[in-house]
Amino acid sequence: MKSLRFTSYAAKVKSPSIGEHRAVLYPEVVLCVEVYHSSRKWVKTQEFLVLGHQTLIELRDKIHCSTDQVMLKAGQHDPSGYFLIEDVFFNDLRDPSAIDYSEPIFDWLRNSKDEALKKWESITTGELQQKQKAIVGAVTDLQLPQFKAVDMHMTRFCDLTFRLGAGYLYCHQGDCKHAIVIRDMRLIHSEDVHNRAGYPIVLFQLKSRVQKCDVCKIYRATKVTVDDKWAQKNPCYFCKDCYFLLHYGKDESLLYNDFSVYDYQHD
Ligand SMILES: [Zn+2]
Numbered sequence: 001m002k003s004l005r006f007t008s009y010a011a012k013v014k015s016p017s018i019g020e021h022r023a024v025l026y027p028e029v030v031l032c033v034e035v036y037h038s039s040r041k042w043v044k045t046q047e048f049l050v051l052g053h054q055t056l057i058e059l060r061d062k063i064h065c066s067t068d069q070v071m072l073k074a075g076q077h078d079p080s081g082y083f084l085i086e087d088v089f090f091n092d093l094r095d096p097s098a099i100d101y102s103e104p105i106f107d108w109l110r111n112s113k114d115e116a117l118k119k120w121e122s123i124t125t126g127e128l129q130q131k132q133k134a135i136v137g138a139v140t141d142l143q144l145p146q147f148k149a150v151d152m153h154m155t156r157f158c159d160l161t162f163r164l165g166a167g168y169l170y171c172h173q174g175d176c177k178h179a180i181v182i183r184d185m186r187l188i189h190s191e192d193v194h195n196r197a198g199y200p201i202v203l204f205q206l207k208s209r210v211q212k213c214d215v216c217k218i219y220r221a222t223k224v225t226v227d228d229k230w231a232q233k234n235p236c237y238f239c240k241d242c243y244f245l246l247h248y249g250k251d252e253s254l255l256y257n258d259f260s261v262y263d264y265q266h267d
């Protein structure tokens with residue numbers, strides 16, 4: 001199980017500062033997992049080393065996304081979330097108030113099978129096959145994958161069926177979606193951290209940048225709105241001027257008030 005692109009991270013990784021020591025279960029596998037930005041699709045935000053015997057929950061708890069903080073500030077934080085890896089939804093249902101996000105998807109797959117099949121076909125078939133289909137008609141009997149739903153905290157990385165380098169999904173706070181890639185997999189070696197409590201190890205963390213106004217994309221954001229019907233995003237960031245222009249009329253009265261607004265502080 002040693003990958004060809006063997007990379008030693010040991011030099012870059014410091015031992016965990018956590019006092020607790022939990023022995024690694026041998027033989028152990030180390031996986032390198034990448035997390036991508038929710039809107040800037042090709043920007044990697046984090047990279048981790050996780051152990052094969054760790055559960056998906058342990059990774060989820062280390063994923064940092066500003067949407068979590070925004071929703072927390074807005075008093076609308078939702079503990080739900082899932083990973084979609086191959087055909088399996090791994091739902092985080094630890095919190096009693098957590099929602100099974102995969103349920104409406106399964107309902108849709110059941111109730112709108114034709115629509116789902118069409119979407120699946122356009123995802124899986126290339127341009128050539130689509131052209132062939134236009135000329136000779138459908139030749140293959142396309143089937144939707146047999147999707148399943150499982151509890152996230154019941155699943156360890158070593159129980160997963162996955163392909164190295166394939167794009168999977170992490171979804172949280174309703175519809176904040178991140179691509180996840182398992183980039184590498186190898187056996188643990190002597191230079192690795194051998195304290196289970198130290199994992200997942202953060203190998204890379206994108207530095208937070210200045211949040212710009214979503215409207216003019218020039219000035220620093222000073223306000224953030226949630227569930228704002230005229231905003232292009234949810235949450236939406238505004239500079240002082242753009243916020244005023246969108247939300248206030250000529251007589252300086254608020255045009256609508258069925259949304260939440262907060263002062264935005266840069267970290
Ligand atoms: Zn997110």
Ligand SMILES: [Zn+2]
Nearest residue numbers: 213216239242
């Ligand atoms: Zn602006």
